[in-house]
Amino acid sequence: MLYETRWNQQRGTRPVRIANCSGYEGTDPGYHMKLQAELGDIDFITGDYLAEVNIAENAEAFAAGTHPGYEQTAWDGLEQTIDIIAKKRIKVVINGGAQNPKGLVERTHELVTKKGLPLTVAYVEGDNLLSVMNDIRKNGLPPHLDSVNSEVNFPKDTLNLLEDESRPVVTANAYLGAREIVKGLELGADIIICGRVADASPVIGAAWYWYKWSETDYDRLAGALIAGHLIECSAYVTGSNFAGFYEYDLDNLYDLVFGIAEVENDGSCIITKHENGKGMVTEDTVKCQFLYELQGNIYLNSDVKGILDDVKIEQVGRNRVRLSGIRGAPPPPTTKLAIFYRAGYQSELLINATGYATAEKWDLYERMLRFGLKRRGILDKFDILEFQRVGTPAPNASNQLASTTYLRIFASAVSPSTNLGLAATMSEFSMQHFSGFHCTSDQRLALPRPYLSFYPALYPQSSLETSVTLLPSPSQGTAKSVTYPTTPPSHTEALAPRETYDCRAPRPLSGFGPTRAVRLGDIALARSGDKGANLNIGVFLPTALPSSLPPSARPEAWAWLRSFLSVAKMKALLGEDWRAEYHIERVEFAGIGAVHFVVYGILGRGVSGSARLDGLGKGVGDWIRDRVVEVPVRFLELKGGRNARDAARL
Structure with a gap:
């Protein structure tokens, strides 16, 4: 009763504490939900269990009755x-x-009933539109997610799911907003599964x-949208996937607790964590996560558009970082629709070479395999065939691995026989190899395996048939479940091409004085990630690291960074990975000293359809930070710690 009284008396009168317990299926065990509940007072537990592909991976097994269709770690968390949850009257909203x-x-419900807990x-x-999309060859495809941008060239084979019936649609799920969740909570639900x-x-x-907001409280909704964006990725805001990790105690950077958002009535928030758990929340961890998986300066959701240009992030206490400045606007009339289809078969071969030449x-090995494939008549039957050289031998290496x-x-390829032909060709020439040829003993990846590919689409919100269904609580005896239909937003704003610009008032780089050739990471942090075929890269000046620039130097360093990091410079930094068919958009976030890029098409068809070794683009930011660039000496001389020592050695 103590916690229930607190809820009734305090709802809407103080910031709501929302703790996240998951960022992806399988990787975040159920104990994270328990930790968030038991380590301190919170009002809500949320969990995001769905990346773009995993909802599709088990779809066919679910249809065949060999998979439950929901995420096991979500059930594990609820069971633990x-x-x-019942004692503390914590409400739970997850998409598991x-x-x-x-x-x-x-x-x-069976668990709640068995335990006699007063939970609804x-x-x-x-969200499931498979029945609507399962005959796209007859009815056609909805518009591509990037169709409003005339500058974007769709990756090769984007539309090949229309070609023949060998590429059937497996799943089609629309990205719903919060309206059904709000309805369920208003009707008394304690746990909502989406x-x-x-x-x-x-x-x-x-x-x-x-807070009993209105659907037109756009600034507030947009603030909550970004609060959700900051905490939804497991421990990414508490020290995981953090570019500046090497400046901190490494033993504090694993077995992390996840983030908590204290959302205020105006939509601003403080990002924090339970103090009696490992990890950290700093301006820089929050900035890294803010820049993750953005698509420019507008963040889209089914309920609101978040306008990010004026974002501010500031440390307000130990493990407490405030985010403000987010503005809102009416949502678009469409929502994202993720369509996955059986695209064919993939194979991978890994061959090692050592040392000289x-x-x-x-060169020899690629020529040999292409010759063999052509002789078999299958060289031109692959959708993708790439020979990717990974790594550079260390000069005068002191051990063979180096x-x-x-x-x-x-x-x-669409047919497994084509991929089998690749394995057969490798076997045919297995003794006609270069000097020192070797590979791992397990080459099962050489065998063709089916894979799913991704088509991101736009779907009208007005065409969705959404609802929330409440099951009776144990105290209601034999009462039946009741379904409540919901409605789309009453006000929307059409999508428009995303804003993009180079520095609007660039300073001549020569005006910043003498430079030194150092790695970009010696002065900047970064975060990168994927959105389907597209890669985003955010680069910013660190604030909270031991070797950060002093406040007096930051305005000049920001003027240099924004003048230096142009679209042309990013193309140059991408080097041999840049292709003319890609498209780059660029925006700035002056309030946090960040330049943000979206590179359209670089991840191919995205997710499981990408040929890149780093198909999610998570390593691109760290690669870009390792590129050697000319940095004004005056900024490097102000810095201390590891980065300055490394810079001096270059």
Whole structure:
């Protein structure tokens, strides 16, 4: 009763504390939900279990009755935490229902009933559009997600799911907003299980309900949207995937607790964590996560558009960082629709070479395989066939591993026989190899394996049929489940091409004085990631690192960074990975000293369809930071710590 009284008396009168427990299926064990519940007072637990591909990976097994359709780690978390949820009156909103939110809710309801807990559970439906999209060759495809941008060239084979029936659609899920969540909470639900709601929608729904906002409170909703964006990726805001990790105690950077957002009534928030758990929340961890997976200066959600230009991030206490300055606007009339289809078969071959004449060894091996494939009549039957050289042998290496690199042969084709032909060709020439040829003993990846590819689309929100269903609580005896339909936003704004610009008032780089050739990472941090075929890269001046620039130097350093990091410079930094068919957009976030780029098409068809070794683009930011550039000496001389020592050695 103590916690229930607190809820009734405090709802809307103080910041709502929302703790996230998951950022992806399988990788975040259920104990993270329990930790968030037991380590301190919170009002809501949210969880994002769905990346773009995993909702599709188990779809066929679910349809065949060999998979439950929901995420196991979501169930594990509920099972471990249910007693604390009931005792503390914590409300839970997660999208771990995946393809079968009803199934997870029914299992949770059985647990609640067995324990006699006073909890009402509910599930959201309306995101699954497979029945609408399963005959696209007859009815056509909805518009591509990037169709409003005339500058974007779609990656090769983007539309090949229309070519023949050998590429059937497996899943089609629309990204829902928070409206169904809010409705369920208003009707008394304690636990709401969703399918494909957008990553931040559970946090938006929690804050919207807590403060009884209107659907047109766009600035507030947009603030909650970004709060959700900051905490939805597991421990990314508390020290994981953090570019400046090497400046800190490494033993504090694993076994991390996840983030908490304290959302205020105006939509601003403080990002924090439970103090009795490992990790850290600093301006720089928050900036890294803010820049992650953005698509420019507008963040889209089914309920609101977040306008990010004026974002501010500031440390206000130990492990407490305030984010403000987010503005909102009406949502678009469409939402994202993720369509996955069986695209064919993939194979990978990994071949090692050591030492002298490595480049010539790879030249020989590629020529030999292409000759064999052509003789078999299959060279032109691959959708993708790439010979990727990974690594550079260390000069005068003191051990063999340092002198060894490998060739990654990546192949995809519509027929498994084409990929089998690649393995057969490798076998045919297995004794006609270069000097020192060797490979791992396990070459199972050479065998063709089916894969799913991704088509991101736009779908009208007005065409969705969404609802929330409440199951009876144990105290209601034999009462039946009740379904409540929901409606789309009453006000929308059409999508427009995204803003892009080079520095609007660049300073001549020569005006910053003498320079030194150092790595870009000696002065800047970065974060990169994927959105389907597109890569985003955010680069910013660090604030909270031990070797950061002093406040007096930051305005000049920011003037240099924004003048230096032009679209042309990013193309140059991408080097041999840049292709003319790609397109770059660039914006600035002056309030946090960041320049942000979106590179369209560089990840191919994205997710499992990408031929890149780093198909999610997570390593690009660290690669760009390792590129050697000319940096004004005066900024380097102000810095201390590891980065300055490294710079001096270059």
